[in-house]
Amino acid sequence: MEKASCLLCPRGTEAKLHIRTHSGGYPFSYLKCQECGLVFLSPRPDGKEALQFYPQDYYGENPRKFRSGLEALRLFFAWNRMRRVRKFFASSGKALDIGCGEGTFLRLLQKEGWECHGSELTAESASRASRLGIPVSVGPIDEQRFPPHSFDLITLWQVLEHLPEPMKTLATATHLLKKGGILAISTPNIESLQAKVGKSRWFHLDPPRHLYLYSPRTLEQIMGSFGFRLQKLRHFSLEQNPYGWVQTLLNLMGLPENGLYTILKNMPARRRPTLSRYQQAKNLLLAAGLLLPCILLSLKTALLKKGDTFEAYFSLESLEV
Ligand SMILES: [Zn+2]
Numbered sequence: 001m002e003k004a005s006c007l008l009c010p011r012g013t014e015a016k017l018h019i020r021t022h023s024g025g026y027p028f029s030y031l032k033c034q035e036c037g038l039v040f041l042s043p044r045p046d047g048k049e050a051l052q053f054y055p056q057d058y059y060g061e062n063p064r065k066f067r068s069g070l071e072a073l074r075l076f077f078a079w080n081r082m083r084r085v086r087k088f089f090a091s092s093g094k095a096l097d098i099g100c101g102e103g104t105f106l107r108l109l110q111k112e113g114w115e116c117h118g119s120e121l122t123a124e125s126a127s128r129a130s131r132l133g134i135p136v137s138v139g140p141i142d143e144q145r146f147p148p149h150s151f152d153l154i155t156l157w158q159v160l161e162h163l164p165e166p167m168k169t170l171a172t173a174t175h176l177l178k179k180g181g182i183l184a185i186s187t188p189n190i191e192s193l194q195a196k197v198g199k200s201r202w203f204h205l206d207p208p209r210h211l212y213l214y215s216p217r218t219l220e221q222i223m224g225s226f227g228f229r230l231q232k233l234r235h236f237s238l239e240q241n242p243y244g245w246v247q248t249l250l251n252l253m254g255l256p257e258n259g260l261y262t263i264l265k266n267m268p269a270r271r272r273p274t275l276s277r278y279q280q281a282k283n284l285l286l287a288a289g290l291l292l293p294c295i296l297l298s299l300k301t302a303l304l305k306k307g308d309t310f311e312a313y314f315s316l317e318s319l320e321v
Contacts, residue, residue, distance in 0.1 A: 001049065004042040006033040007167055007212065008221055015042070021200035021207050024053065028207040036221065039190045039213040050164070053208050070264060075104060077239035081311075082108040085153065088182050088231070088313065093152030096176065098141055098169065099159035103129030110134065114153075117146070143172045149319065151176050155184045158240070158309075160219075161210040167222075174226045177316045183228060186237065186311040191215035193301045194244055194308035201251035203244045203258065204309060216310055228314035235307025236298060244308045245294035246287050259283050 006013055018032035018039050032039045045053060082105060092113035097106050100118030106129065110116045118136040120126040126136040137145055154173045163169050173183055188204035189195065190213035195202050204210070214222075220230050247260055256262075259275055260283045275283070301307055 001043040002046040004031075004040045004044050004211065006036060006038050006040065008038055008218065008225075009033055009035045015040075019200050019205065021205060023207045026208075030205075030207070030213065036218055037191075037215060038218045041208055041211050044164075044211055045208055046164075050208070074239075078104040079108055081105060081157070081239075082112070084234075084311075085109070085155070085182070085184055085313075086112065089152060094150060095153040095155070096141075096146075096151050096173075097155045097157070098173070099156065099162070100129050100134070100136060101125070101157075103132045103134045103136070105155070105157065106134050107132050141169060141172050141176075143175045146176055148175055149178050149181075151181055152178055153182050153184070157184075157186050158188075160185055160187050160214065161206075161212055164211055166212060170222070170226055174228075174316065179316055179319050181316050182231070183223070183314045183316065184311070185219065185314070186240070186309060187214050187219070188244075188309045189215055189235075189307055191217070191306065192308045193304070193306050194241070194248055198248040198252065201248060201257070203247040203251065203261070204240075216305075216312065219312055223312075223314045227316060227318040229317045230312060231315050232313040234302075234311040235305050236302035237307065237309050237311060238295075238298075240309040241298035241301070241307060242291065242294040245297050246290045249290055249294070250283060250286060253286070255279070255283060255286070260287050 005011055006015060014034040015031035016034055017029055019030040021028050021030070028041060030039050031042050044050070094115040095106065095109055096117045096119070098119050100106055100120060103118055106116040106118050116134050118126075118129045118134050119141045120129065120136055120138060123138050126138045129136045154177055160166050177183060188210065195204070195213075198205070205213075216233055223230070247258060250260055251257055256275060256279060259279060263275065263280055263283060298308060
């Protein structure tokens with residue numbers, strides 16, 4: 001285990017216990033920096049310890065992550081995201097998706113004439129996107145691999161919160177982006193109503209894999225230090241937020257932690273936790289009843305600018321920072 005500290009403030013800045021939680025039988029604590037409000041897991045698993053919390057099929061050794069009906073929905077969400085991104089550009093360009101998963105987003109962008117590159121942490125996960133004909137580098141993103149300031153777009157979809165050294169990755173992304181290029185980030189919002197209601201049972205807390213929990217304010221501060229300016233902030237995500245509410249409420253009702261997610265995920269049978277038929281039916285029936293109220297709740301929190309996850313688009317204003 002290793003201690004973590006705030007990314008924005010000097011070492012020694014006071015951080016107080018924010019959420020006490022557990023995962024896999026281990027206790028974990030999230031601390032909140034009293035100066036800037038950034039929340040981080042400390043102490044946290046280091047190196048090989050961290051890997052034990054990512055089962056081999058966490059991101060899917062299966063090419064499909066979810067059961068087939070939901071795969072179509074996931075494709076629809078990725079297509080919508082691609083359309084939102086495209087609005088920032090007059091023509092196609094060159095894109096890098098850090099933590100590209102099975103490459104769905106890049107494949108859609110490629111069809112629009114973009115030159116696409118991806119990165120994944122392990123060779124197994126990289127092979128899934130490679131199968132679609134997208135070049136994927138393995139391991140942390142390396143700035144030597146590409147010419148400096150050669151990308152028009154770099155994306156980090158639900159990735160930044162997993163990174164033990166996010167400042168290193170953001171520095172590399174800054175080095176690889178063209179001036180005026182766009183860096184798009186989506187991540188859970190620790191200042192959201194969902195986080196406040198869910199506390200240790202919040203679906204997007206995901207200990208100990210989520211190492212830093214941002215808010216629009218802390219992320220904008222971090223990105224400003226690299227020379228970026230916020231162009232657009234979205235508080236509504238049909239892809240992430242209503243489901244986050246459903247699962248958080250089921251967790252708070254005392255159902256098996258993230259049980260619905262386990263049922264919906266296309267996990268290999270050997271890893272599927274044993275949920276009785278009764279528990280499965282209870283999860284699915286309650287979820288069906290909660291879905292519409294949760295969509296409305298997500299719309300409401302978005303209007304209040306307290307989105308449960310948020311999507312931020314930053315443009316690189318200066319290469320000198
Ligand atoms: Zn701080």
